[in-house]
Amino acid sequence: MFPETFVAEQLAVTSFDGVVFDPFCGRGTTVFESLLRDRDAAGCDVHPVAACVAGAKADAPSRKEVTARLSELEEESAGFEAPAMHGATAEFFELCFHPSTYAEVVFLREHLDWRGDRTDRFIAALSLGSLHGESHRTPNCFSNRMPRTISTKPRYSVRWWRKNELTPPRRDVFEILRRMAEYRFESRPPRRRGRVRLADAREAGARFPSLRGTVTDVITSPPYLDTTNYREDQWLRLWFLGGEATDRLPPHDGRHYSADKYKDFLTEAWAGVAPLLAAEARIVVRMGGRRLTKEAARVTLLESLRDGLPRSVSLVDEGASSRVRGTQANAFRGDKPSDTLEHDFRFDVV
Ligand SMILES: C[S@@+](CC[C@H](N)C(=O)[O-])C[C@H]1O[C@@H](n2cnc3c(N)ncnc32)[C@H](O)[C@@H]1O
Numbered sequence: 001m002f003p004e005t006f007v008a009e010q011l012a013v014t015s016f017d018g019v020v021f022d023p024f025c026g027r028g029t030t031v032f033e034s035l036l037r038d039r040d041a042a043g044c045d046v047h048p049v050a051a052c053v054a055g056a057k058a059d060a061p062s063r064k065e066v067t068a069r070l071s072e073l074e075e076e077s078a079g080f081e082a083p084a085m086h087g088a089t090a091e092f093f094e095l096c097f098h099p100s101t102y103a104e105v106v107f108l109r110e111h112l113d114w115r116g117d118r119t120d121r122f123i124a125a126l127s128l129g130s131l132h133g134e135s136h137r138t139p140n141c142f143s144n145r146m147p148r149t150i151s152t153k154p155r156y157s158v159r160w161w162r163k164n165e166l167t168p169p170r171r172d173v174f175e176i177l178r179r180m181a182e183y184r185f186e187s188r189p190p191r192r193r194g195r196v197r198l199a200d201a202r203e204a205g206a207r208f209p210s211l212r213g214t215v216t217d218v219i220t221s222p223p224y225l226d227t228t229n230y231r232e233d234q235w236l237r238l239w240f241l242g243g244e245a246t247d248r249l250p251p252h253d254g255r256h257y258s259a260d261k262y263k264d265f266l267t268e269a270w271a272g273v274a275p276l277l278a279a280e281a282r283i284v285v286r287m288g289g290r291r292l293t294k295e296a297a298r299v300t301l302l303e304s305l306r307d308g309l310p311r312s313v314s315l316v317d318e319g320a321s322s323r324v325r326g327t328q329a330n331a332f333r334g335d336k337p338s339d340t341l342e343h344d345f346r347f348d349v350v
Helices: 004-012 029-036 048-058 063-077 090-096 099-111 118-130 154-163 173-184 201-207 235-240 259-276 294-308
Strands: 019-022 041-045 195-198 215-220 277-290 313-323 340-349
Touching: 004 029, 004 215, 019 029, 019 259, 029 041, 029 048, 029 215, 041 048, 041 201, 048 118, 048 195, 048 235, 063 099, 063 118, 063 173, 090 154, 099 118, 099 173, 099 235, 118 173, 118 235, 201 259, 215 259, 259 277, 259 294, 277 294, 294 313, 294 340
Parallel strands: 019 041, 019 215, 041 195, 215 277
Antiparallel strands: 277 340, 313 340
């Protein structure tokens, strides 16, 4: 995730006041921080977890709506029996969730319309935050002991739980969700509402027709070269949002290993964003990758922007470069230092 301060700093130095857009919005830091600063904002992401969480932050329901919907769901869920799991992951689910917690989780999975309804999306996003975590330290997660940031693989998790003789705690999902909702509503949601879509950056122009020609600031961070596999890391949350109960990936998982293919991908993404841009716009990019030098990042970005946008693009600023600290993957690899570098660039487009 971007630090909030990164977005705040970028917004503080722009003289534009059109729409802020993030074509790779992740958990929605750009969109949310922009809304908080009274700017119109929108974004998209291909990852359902990202689109759900960012969408919930950008377009929150009222506290009353959340409370009422939670009561309704809780009533309806009484007596619900989750269908038995079969196959390779059945053992995982038995050890991950207490039977009564599992029934509530499956009920929510089957009944929340997170794509179409703002209140359900908010409750789904809260559920994603509590779905798994360090249950020995917090009463606010549903699962047996697991990292909170990434979903560990089913076979590994089962082995580990068995070896450490860990059984899933009985957790009341609705009680936890009410607590988490109260916590969220301690701070006021932004006055403006943002738009987040589950969409590919390469189709941004087509997916946000009402924003054509209105975007003056793009603040974004594309998927990093040669690093995280966002789907594999989040397989359990993807299951909760309606995906299959598997961490197995299709042969091509969208990760970029080759610098050339990565550049082509970025070119297509900028071409997708092009119809949204106003006559004058600014594009801020934080780009990262394993052993990615600043020079290589600059060249890839400039070439992809110039190939993708039918406009004049100039590099106006280069920010700091830094080594990524505390990445999700690294948190589970002990103290090994990361070799992933991040670089910031700012471009003017006219
Ligand atoms: C480095 S992360 C962005 C993190 C974000 N700045 C935040 O604060 O959470 C890159 C994001 O790009 C998304 N992504 C990958 N390919 C995409 C595509 N073709 N279109 C849109 N989003 C994509 C990933 O799912 C991931 O959430």
